[in-house]
Amino acid sequence: MRAVISMIKNKVVFLFLAIVCGFANAEIDIVITEGMSFARPIAVVPFQYEGLAEQPPHDMSTIIAADLRRSGRFNPMALSDLPEQPTRYEDVNLDKWKDEGIEAVVVGKIEQKTPGQFTVTYQLIDVFKPKQTLIDGELVSTNDYVLLDKIGSTNDKNFRFYSHQVADNIYEALTGQKGAFATRVAYVTVDRSLPQPYQLYMADSDGYNPIRIYSSTEAIMSPTWSPDGKSLAYVSFENGRSEIYLQQIYTGQRKMIAAFPGINSAPEFSPDGSKLALTLSKDGNAELYVLDLDTRKYRRLTRTGVNVIDTEPSFSPDGQHLVFTSDRGGRPQIYRISIHGGRAERITFEGEYNASANYTPDGKSIILVNRTNGVYHIAKQDVESGIMQVLTDTMLDESPSLAPNGSMVIYATIHNGRQVLAAVSTDGRFKARLPAKRGEVKAPAWSPFLVK
Amino acid sequence: MSIKGLGKSLTIFLASLLMFACASNTEDQGPTETVVDQNDTEVVEDTGPSQEELERQANEAARQVRTIYFDFDDSTVKAKFQDLLRAHAWYLSRNPGVQVTIEGHCDERGTPEYNLALGERRGNSVKDILISYGVNSSQIRTVSYGEEKPANPAHNEEAWEENRRAILDYEG
Numbered sequence: 001m002r003a004v005i006s007m008i009k010n011k012v013v014f015l016f017l018a019i020v021c022g023f024a025n026a027e028i029d030i031v032i033t034e035g036m037s038f039a040r041p042i043a044v045v046p047f048q049y050e051g052l053a054e055q056p057p058h059d060m061s062t063i064i065a066a067d068l069r070r071s072g073r074f075n076p077m078a079l080s081d082l083p084e085q086p087t088r089y090e091d092v093n094l095d096k097w098k099d100e101g102i103e104a105v106v107v108g109k110i111e112q113k114t115p116g117q118f119t120v121t122y123q124l125i126d127v128f129k130p131k132q133t134l135i136d137g138e139l140v141s142t143n144d145y146v147l148l149d150k151i152g153s154t155n156d157k158n159f160r161f162y163s164h165q166v167a168d169n170i171y172e173a174l175t176g177q178k179g180a181f182a183t184r185v186a187y188v189t190v191d192r193s194l195p196q197p198y199q200l201y202m203a204d205s206d207g208y209n210p211i212r213i214y215s216s217t218e219a220i221m222s223p224t225w226s227p228d229g230k231s232l233a234y235v236s237f238e239n240g241r242s243e244i245y246l247q248q249i250y251t252g253q254r255k256m257i258a259a260f261p262g263i264n265s266a267p268e269f270s271p272d273g274s275k276l277a278l279t280l281s282k283d284g285n286a287e288l289y290v291l292d293l294d295t296r297k298y299r300r301l302t303r304t305g306v307n308v309i310d311t312e313p314s315f316s317p318d319g320q321h322l323v324f325t326s327d328r329g330g331r332p333q334i335y336r337i338s339i340h341g342g343r344a345e346r347i348t349f350e351g352e353y354n355a356s357a358n359y360t361p362d363g364k365s366i367i368l369v370n371r372t373n374g375v376y377h378i379a380k381q382d383v384e385s386g387i388m389q390v391l392t393d394t395m396l397d398e399s400p401s402l403a404p405n406g407s408m409v410i411y412a413t414i415h416n417g418r419q420v421l422a423a424v425s426t427d428g429r430f431k432a433r434l435p436a437k438r439g440e441v442k443a444p445a446w447s448p449f450l451v452k
Numbered sequence: 453m454s455i456k457g458l459g460k461s462l463t464i465f466l467a468s469l470l471m472f473a474c475a476s477n478t479e480d481q482g483p484t485e486t487v488v489d490q491n492d493t494e495v496v497e498d499t500g501p502s503q504e505e506l507e508r509q510a511n512e513a514a515r516q517v518r519t520i521y522f523d524f525d526d527s528t529v530k531a532k533f534q535d536l537l538r539a540h541a542w543y544l545s546r547n548p549g550v551q552v553t554i555e556g557h558c559d560e561r562g563t564p565e566y567n568l569a570l571g572e573r574r575g576n577s578v579k580d581i582l583i584s585y586g587v588n589s590s591q592i593r594t595v596s597y598g599e600e601k602p603a604n605p606a607h608n609e610e611a612w613e614e615n616r617r618a619i620l621d622y623e624g
Contacts, residue, residue: 192605219600221564235568241595242568263572263596266565279569286569307576309569325566332566353525356563369563376561396607398563414607419560443564 028207028421028434028441030070035430039075042068042174043097044106046079047122048087051112057156060110060120060163066206067167067181070423071407072430074174077102089123089146097127104147106170116156122166124148124173148173160208165451180403181205184447185410186213186223186232187421191439200234202249202447205403207434213249222266223445226273232445233257233267233276244278257291266312270319270339277301277313277322288313288324290339301341304328312356315339317363323347325355334368334381348381350388356399359383360426361406367391367426369398378411380426391428401446402426410434412442514539520578522616525562527573529581537578540620541585548588554578555619556596557603559612564599571596578618 044065049056065076083096087109097105108122129145143149148169154162161182168179186202196215200223203210214220218237225232233246244258244267258264262281269276276291280298286309288301302310304326312325319339326335326344334348334357348354353371360367363383370379370390378397381388394413401410406426413422415433419440423432434441501509520533529537544550556575558567575594583589604611 219597221568221598221600237597237600242598262594263568265568279565281569281572286572307573309566309573311569312563312565325563327566332562353562355566371562396561417607419607 027201027210028203028436030066030207031433031435032069032072033431033433035072035425036069036075038429039069039073040104040174041077041100041102042074042104042106043077043082043100043102044068045082045085045087045108047108047110047120049110049112051110051118052115053112056110056112056118057159058163060159060166061106061108063160063163063206064106064167064170067164067179068171070206070432071171071179071181072425072432073171073407089125089149092125094125094127094131094145103127104174108166117153118155118159119151119153120162120166121151122148123150124170161204164204164206168451177407178405178449180405180407180446180449182451183404183449184229185401185421186225186445186447187441188220188223188443189436189439189441190419194439200232202232205446213247214254221443223443224268225445225447226269227271227448228273229448229450233269235265235267244276246276262286268314270315271317272319277315279311279313285309286311288322288337299341301337301339302326302344310335314358316359317361323357323359323366325357334366347383347386348388349386350381354379358400358402360402361404365426367400367402367409369400378409378424380428389428391424391426392422392431394422394431394433397422399443401444403446404449410444410446412444511539511542515543518620519617521613522574522618524559524612524616525570527570527577529577537581538585541582541587544582544587544591545585548591550622551591551593552582553593553595553621555601555621556594557601557615557617557619558599559615560599560602560607561612562599568596568598568600571598574618578620 044061047061068074069076083100084093086092086107089107092105092107104127105125106122108120111119124147126145126147131141131145132139133142150169164181167181171179183205184202185205189199189201191197196217198218198220199215200213200220201210202213213232216236216238221235223232223234231246231248233244235242236245242264243256244264245254246257247254258278258280260280260282263286265279267276267278274293276293278289278291279286280289285307288310290299290301304310308326308328310324310326313322315322321336321338323334323336325332332353332355333346334354335344336347337344351370351372355369357366357368365380365382367380370377376396377390378392378400379388379390396414397411399412408423408425410421410423412419419442420436421434421441421444423434514536517536520529520536544552554575556571558571572594575596579592579594582592602615604614
């Protein structure tokens with residue numbers, strides 16, 4: 001229940017305790033390893049609380065500050081350094097914050113009038129905008145410095161997730177890009193000391209509230225979210241070989257999707273959720289297929305023939321193309337094919353191995369695993385120019401998954417002899433490790449936006 | 453074939469059945485049964501082991517090894533495993549009722565999904581060689597575990613060497 005944030009590059013180590021209650025629990029810590037020197041200085045002032053209980057179920061302002069810090073874009077001020085602790089925008093003394101070099105301040109208030117129900121008001125203030133302005137030579141008050149002024153409500157159960165939504169709104173007001181804090185990440189844990197070593201989990205984007213989706217004595221692979229955020233498709237070896245399952249997260253309803261002879265692998269939903277791209281080797285070698293989830297009909301997409309591997313299909317944001325991995329040219333490289341099939345076009349040429357490609361949500365780049373001189377890293381390739389940028393400097397990086405706003409990539413890597421999750425911003429500046437309390441963690445899959 | 457010869461063949465057949473039963477439960481525990489078998493043969497046969505018997509013994513000894521290893525990112529079977537696979541083929545073609553499952557495995561380097569396909573290709577390489585030695589394809593099943601079932605879960609060169617493998621499993 002401790003969040004540890006250490007900024008190794010800046011040689012500054014912050015330790016703070018996130019005060020959490022009840023079932024809220026993080027199985028995964030977050031250690032920021034690089035990139036805070038680019039982060040904008042802001043402040044999240046502790047929210048005032050008026051209510052029936054002694055305190056709200058979670059420390060909302062701490063959750064918001066941690067989210068903003070974890071985006072790599074912001075460096076929230078330590079609580080002990082705050083020059084004042086106002087709770088309403090009218091009371092903010094802009095000069096005090098300017099003197100501290102702070103660009104923006106978040107203030108807020110939580111009220112509880114009914115048991116379990118909370119009203120939350122919050123404002124975001126731009127420190128560099130004046131409270132008064134000259135109009136026709138007269139000094140007039142203005143609210144231009146209030147970038148965000150919101151009121152909302154939540155309850156005991158959703159309090160923590162609601163805090164992430166507040167952070168999303170603040171992030172969007174400051175960056176113009178939708179926030180992705182109120183999202184979840186699915187991942188597979190392997191703890192060989194357990195009777196069921198393989199477990200599929202989902203947790204909030206900050207690692208809290210881990211919920212077990214499925215556990216097994218046999219391996220689990222390749223979880224992927226349906227675009228509505230309500231189900232996960234994944235590969236399970238529960239019958240001694242790879243088969244694809246589709247599981248409703250909230251009802252637990254589970255069905256087998258593909259169990260053909262050979263491998264059943266690499267499921268990936270189309271953007272509209274109506275289809276599932278997957279890899280089957282029922283006809284001899286690993287080829288791509290598209291399954292229509294309504295009609296249950298399979299369409300074979302590639303026909304490369306003997307001994308070629310085609311796998312890891314992933315749809316373009318417009319659903320018209322797929323990128324996939326193929327070793328038809330000798331080594332694995334990324335190819336692009338129309339959803340109608342036809343000729344595939346090779347799109348990666350740098351390094352000896354490129355695999356596991358996914359489009360960024362804007363369709364302008366692909367994120368992939370690149371091997372150059374035997375070293376595996378997460379890389380980004382510009383679709384238009386073909387220029388590739390290596391994003392990570394960790395070891396044996398694999399399974400990259402993008403945040404739905406395209407800002408961050410979560411992936412699996414090896415650190416200190418253990419497989420752990422790590423994150424890197426898509427500009428490569430911000431890096432963090434997400435060590436688990438025990439066992440190994442892999443196959444992360446970032447959810448779509450869960451709040452409309 | 454003489455009565456004595458038939459008796460010998462029967463003994464060998466029963467002995468190999470026994471060996472198969474034991475070996476499928478405990479991998480690489482074969483030599484004990486081979487010793488018993490040799491004693492048995494000495495009692496029946498006065499003039500020492502025949503050519504056929506010597507071949508059988510050699511094949512049975514070779515067949516006790518169930519794992520073959522691959523080079524990194526490669527699914528071609530190395531020539532040094534030829535005798536081993538010939539021995540398994542010898543056994544399978546003489547026992548058409550026996551099924552073998554070839555498990556294909558990879559080390560953790562590279563993506564798990566690509567490795568699942570690579571593990572299958574390794575299994576198929578082994579299968580193709582067994583078929584070329586005369587084994588009926590219906591006796592062979594392949595399954596790929598990719599990098600999901602490492603023999604050694606460590607993350608280093610030594611573990612990777614142990615993990616790039618195909619296993620001939622007679623239990624399946």
